[in-house]
Amino acid sequence: xxxxxxxxxxxxxxxxxxxRFFNEIKALGVTEVAVSPGSRxxxxxxxxxxxxxxxxxxxxERVAGFYALGHAKVTKSPVVLIxxxxxxxxxxxxxxxxxxxxxxxxxxxxxxxxxxxxxWGAGQTIxxxxxxxxxxxxxxxxxxxxxxxxxxxxxxxxxxxDRSVAxxxxxxxxxxxxxxxxxxxxxxxxxxxLRPFDSTTNSDVGAQRLMQLGEKYQNGIISVGPNDLDDxxxxxxxxxxxxxxWPIIADPASQIRGRAVSGTVIxxxxxxxxxxxxxxxxxxxxxxxxxxxxxxxxAYKRWLGINPPEHHILVSPTADWVDPSNxxxxxxxxxxxxxxxxxxxxxxxxxxxxxxxxxGNTVATSIVKKYLQDDHNELSIVNAVxxxxxxxxxxxxxxxxxxxxxxxxxxxxxxxxxxxxxxGANGIDGIISTSLGAxxxxxxxxxxxxxxxxxxxxxGGILASIRLEAEMIIVVLDNGGGGIxxxxxxxxxxxxEQFDKYFLTPPMLPxxxxxKSLSVDVSTPQTIKDLKADITKTMSKSSLSIIYYQSDxxxxxxxxxxxxxxxxxxxxxxx
Numbered sequence: 001x002x003x004x005x006x007x008x009x010x011x012x013x014x015x016x017x018x019x020r021f022f023n024e025i026k027a028l029g030v031t032e033v034a035v036s037p038g039s040r041x042x043x044x045x046x047x048x049x050x051x052x053x054x055x056x057x058x059x060x061e062r063v064a065g066f067y068a069l070g071h072a073k074v075t076k077s078p079v080v081l082i083x084x085x086x087x088x089x090x091x092x093x094x095x096x097x098x099x100x101x102x103x104x105x106x107x108x109x110x111x112x113x114x115x116x117x118x119x120w121g122a123g124q125t126i127x128x129x130x131x132x133x134x135x136x137x138x139x140x141x142x143x144x145x146x147x148x149x150x151x152x153x154x155x156x157x158x159x160x161x162d163r164s165v166a167x168x169x170x171x172x173x174x175x176x177x178x179x180x181x182x183x184x185x186x187x188x189x190x191x192x193x194l195r196p197f198d199s200t201t202n203s204d205v206g207a208q209r210l211m212q213l214g215e216k217y218q219n220g221i222i223s224v225g226p227n228d229l230d231d232x233x234x235x236x237x238x239x240x241x242x243x244x245x246w247p248i249i250a251d252p253a254s255q256i257r258g259r260a261v262s263g264t265v266i267x268x269x270x271x272x273x274x275x276x277x278x279x280x281x282x283x284x285x286x287x288x289x290x291x292x293x294x295x296x297x298x299a300y301k302r303w304l305g306i307n308p309p310e311h312h313i314l315v316s317p318t319a320d321w322v323d324p325s326n327x328x329x330x331x332x333x334x335x336x337x338x339x340x341x342x343x344x345x346x347x348x349x350x351x352x353x354x355x356x357x358x359x360g361n362t363v364a365t366s367i368v369k370k371y372l373q374d375d376h377n378e379l380s381i382v383n384a385v386x387x388x389x390x391x392x393x394x395x396x397x398x399x400x401x402x403x404x405x406x407x408x409x410x411x412x413x414x415x416x417x418x419x420x421x422x423x424g425a426n427g428i429d430g431i432i433s434t435s436l437g438a439x440x441x442x443x444x445x446x447x448x449x450x451x452x453x454x455x456x457x458x459x460g461g462i463l464a465s466i467r468l469e470a471e472m473i474i475v476v477l478d479n480g481g482g483g484i485x486x487x488x489x490x491x492x493x494x495x496x497e498q499f500d501k502y503f504l505t506p507p508m509l510p511x512x513x514x515x516k517s518l519s520v521d522v523s524t525p526q527t528i529k530d531l532k533a534d535i536t537k538t539m540s541k542s543s544l545s546i547i548y549y550q551s552d553x554x555x556x557x558x559x560x561x562x563x564x565x566x567x568x569x570x571x572x573x574x575x
Contacts, residue, residue, distance in 0.1 A: 038085070076228070217286040220286060221287070242346065392445075524547075
């Protein structure tokens with residue numbers, strides 16, 4: 001084949017278009033690509049590699065999807081997922097759903113058969129158009145990359161990046177590719193045309209509105225749910241709370257617990273809002289400002305539903321409005337707390353409203369501490385993990401029981417940690433894989449706190465962690481199945497045989513034996529003292545460490561109930 005024929009074949013292949021796309025997406029700030037092996041996606045994989053992107057290979061698309069989710073949570077930059085045609089991209093769906101509801105950027109690039117091979121029985125061909133439905137910010141079925149206009153590759157790149165980053169969520173690009181799929185000559189990388197740009201919203205109006213409400217109303221609340229705000233943004237929220245004298249009800253995944261942002265932080269909202277003696281001592285709130293995803297606390301959401309505020313402000317919603325009480329009155333985007341600093345003048349010298357919240361929080365946290373010495377209840381176990389850390393960490397909180405344990409056990413201490421969680425869709429799938437992605441995207445040590453059922457769901461994440469030689473800690477709490485169902489009305493509504501069969505569903509997986517057979521560093525402490533020591537020891541290890549600890553659901557259930565009863569009695573006597 002002569003040089004001209006080789007050049008013509010190269011120009012008519014999918015490579016120039018694919019390389020242009022990946023080169024421009026890299027210029028916009030994307031660095032990470034997660035690939036699952038296949039044939040049809042060959043041009044996409046090689047194009048991503050030749051442009052200098054960091055390409056990692058995952059055997060399982062489900063694991064790859066949650067890896068991308070975790071990495072993007074930390075870096076705030078979308079990870080590009082590349083898979084072959086057929087059912088491969090269907091396995092990204094749980095991670096795409098979580099990214100949609102959590103507001104995490106992600107770009108899925110699925111290879112597909114060209115139009116002439118669709119719906120005619122060609123192998124590994126399904127209908128991939130709009131396969132993710134409303135779970136993506138943007139879907140685009142690309143033209144066949146062979147002989148396509150290269151300028152369109154640039155336009156698609158900038159639009160995909162903008163919709164994923166500014167739209168805060170996943171984007172799906174479907175790539176029809178014709179054979180030949182292999183490169184027929186050397187791959188050429190052109191100079192990129194795009195540069196990163198800022199697409200944030202001007203938030204002056206929102207800031208002025210906050211000041212107006214703060215001046216007018218004393219009975220306000222700042223509710224901070226699960227989020228990934230940076231330290232500066234959280235500090236400004238803290239300064240605002242000091243100015244208006246409103247309490248900050250901080251979710252365990254709010255990033256605020258453990259940070260010295262304000263003396264107004266409330267960590268026991270679940271106890272306070274579920275206590276009649278406390279809630280009856282309050283007036284209904286006039287203003288609630290909510291930031292982040294929906295709070296974990298059911299008691300808070302129930303109380304707010306019964307006592308809707310006159311003004312309910314939602315700040316920067318993601319895919320869903322965080323409005324379980326159906327009381328949102330205003331919505332603002334961006335950093336509407338930007339005018340506030342440590343020297344900002346307070347609007348009122350004293351607030352009975354704030355003092356009542358602080359008083360209740362003091363009583364509740366002192367009672368919780370009394371229940372953190374039991375070797376079997378999960379509050380003690382989760383607390384022991386946090387007491388064992390000796391450096392800055394990122395703590396991945398699994399859904400179901402773990403994050404509810406943290407709701408009470410995570411005190412407003414001086415431990416410098418940040419949290420991770422998948423609270424968009426609240427699923428228990430992909431927790432370890434998300435932690436894996438976060439560990440590679442973060443300089444801090446990542447600790448994954450997970451239950452036995454969730455760990456079983458994502459055992460592929462453990463295998464990927466071993467293969468990629470991850471440096472993180474996984475703490476598996478085995479309570480013998482779905483322990484959270486013991487806290488729900490169904491536990492008393494049906495007989496024990498039915499309940500155990502349909503709701504507890506213990507995995508029956510010999511975790512320790514299986515992990516040791518994989519040559520994993522696994523420890524099995526029997527007391528919270530030993531658990532704390534194991535956490536401290538593994539913090540300095542540059543390898544994957546797994547800690548297996550057996551908890552007791554009945555002990556945990558009793559601890560939760562005893563805390564509520566003790567608070568009602570003690571606070572009731574004080575008022």
